[in-house]
Amino acid sequence: MRRREFGKTSLGLLGAGVLASASELTGAEAAGAKGSSEKAASAAPGDFPKTPGLTQYVGQFVLQTKYENIPAEVIELSKKSILDGFGLALAGSRAESGPISRRYIEQCGGNGKATVIGTSMKTSPRFAALLNGISIHADDFDDTQLAAAKDRVYGLLMHPTVPVLPAIFALAEQRPVSGKDWLSAYQIGAEVNCKIAEAISPRHYLDGFHTTGTCGPFGSAAACAKLLEFDLKKTLNSFGLAASHSGGFRENFGTMTKPYQAGHAAESGLVSAEMVGLGWTAAEQILEAERGFFHAAGGSYDPSAIMNRLGQPWTFTDPGVSLKPYPSGSLTHPAMTELARLIQENNMQAAQVEKVDIGANHNMVTTLLHHNPQTGLEAKFSMEFCIAILLLEHKAGLSQFSDKVVQRPDVKEMIRKINFYVDPQAESAGFDKMTSILKITLKNGRIITGQAAFGKGSPANPMSFDEASDKFRGCAEFAEWPQAKTKKIITFVKALETAPDVSALTLLLAAAAG
Helix, strand or coil, X not given: CCHHHHHHHHHHHHHHHHHCCHHHCCHHHHHHHHHHHHHHHCCCHHHCCCCCCXXXXXXXXXXXXXXXXXXXXXHHHHHHHHHHHHHHHHHHCCCCHHHHHHHXXXXXXXXXXXXXXXXXXXXXXXXXXXXXXXXXHHCCCCCEECCCCCCCCHHHCCCCCCCCHHHHHHHHCCCCCCHHHHHHHHHHHHHHHHHHHHHECCHHHHCCECHHHHHHHHHXXXXXXXXXXXXXXXXXXXXXXXXXXXXXXXXXCCCCHHHHHHHHHHHHHHHHHHHHHCCCCCCCCCCCCCCCHHHHHHCCECHHHCCCCCCCCCCHHHHHEECCCCCCCHHHHHHHHHHHHHHHHHCCCHHHEEEEEEEECHHHHHHCCCCCCCCHHHHCCCHHHHHHHHHHHCCCCHHHCCHHHHCCHHHHHHHCCEEEEECHHHHHCCCCCCCEEEEEEECCCCEEEEEECCCCCCCCCCCXXXXXXXXXXXXXXXXXXXXXXXXXXXXXXXXXXXXXCHHHHHHHHCCCCC
């Protein structure tokens, strides 16, 4: 199936997502969407793309790619995301999900030598990958992959670092791994999970799957297979087993289970590789098979988005990866970035605001599903809260996304002034953008307007390494991490390719025992 043909089919499949918000459509539009959905659903099984050797191609990419094959620009971008991931693991270790998940692993008797970042706890590699993955994603503050096609929701794709970084961090504590080899494994894993997420039919996300949880295990498995120096057969078997770990649903957004899904992806790839290393077998054509991942989980996929596309170009350069400026769903960030600019430019105060209208496409409105949040976790998926807290405090950091803040009377009152709606202009701009149209009405009758499609940290408005370092410092400070260690971690990551052994990082990211 060609990319253009796939686009036509997937636009029909988008009808199912639109029907979920049928109240936003006229009767004729709803009927048309339903017809398109039924037509797509009735497609013959023979319409599924035939791409023999796809999984083998991905496996060969893992085997053959070396540090020298990765462009210097991609390596530098990797460092920002890796530093970001470590900072979020430190901050996330203090989230409510941290002690709960650690108590559970202690009950499991998970003894070992792998570091749980931000703590003095040691456990097995698989459980360390799970716990560190949960922490990285706990605040929904980690990097995001951009969508490249207009039929795809911007936030549909991947958080590329969280399935990979915890797995290879745990493995590197078990054996000496150079900075170059570790960077290669990281970038290979991120590339695999991103391209798989890009290829699968948009129906996968629109019907409720969480792609970081479902596609992430493949990236983790690819990175682990690389570090373990697997041959092709073992690499393919790792993919086959990882596919059976795939899971995660968008209904869990705004709860502790969303970060669990991300941590489970990291754990799953590592478990799959370690099991295969002991002789475990699995299907070796799991991606393209008619009873395999793409068919079962998505109904279809676009072969041209992945076949002969790994590293051509690397996802980190095209379409790019965003670092988040705020600890909330990425779909909130263009509006928040633009509002922050308008606040500063107009010296705007919350007491002046009568009403705020924010227009977006329907996928943004339905994904940011908590329109009257009750908890800090729900607030991360609430455009209304994100705008309210910026207006009230002129900032929206880790401390603002708490149950106590969400339940404040002034926050509740401001949320009631915010109208988050589907705007035709934003809808027509395409789902690969997060077009956000702001109209702020002040009590004196003045109207302030703004519009943005991308937020700070996106490739259109990127963070420098120094800005990423500032974010890392903020996360470390939130975790009350020693400043001396914080400085050394930044220095280490900045020169990661020169490190003879990455495990030196573990002392900087672990708390003293006792």
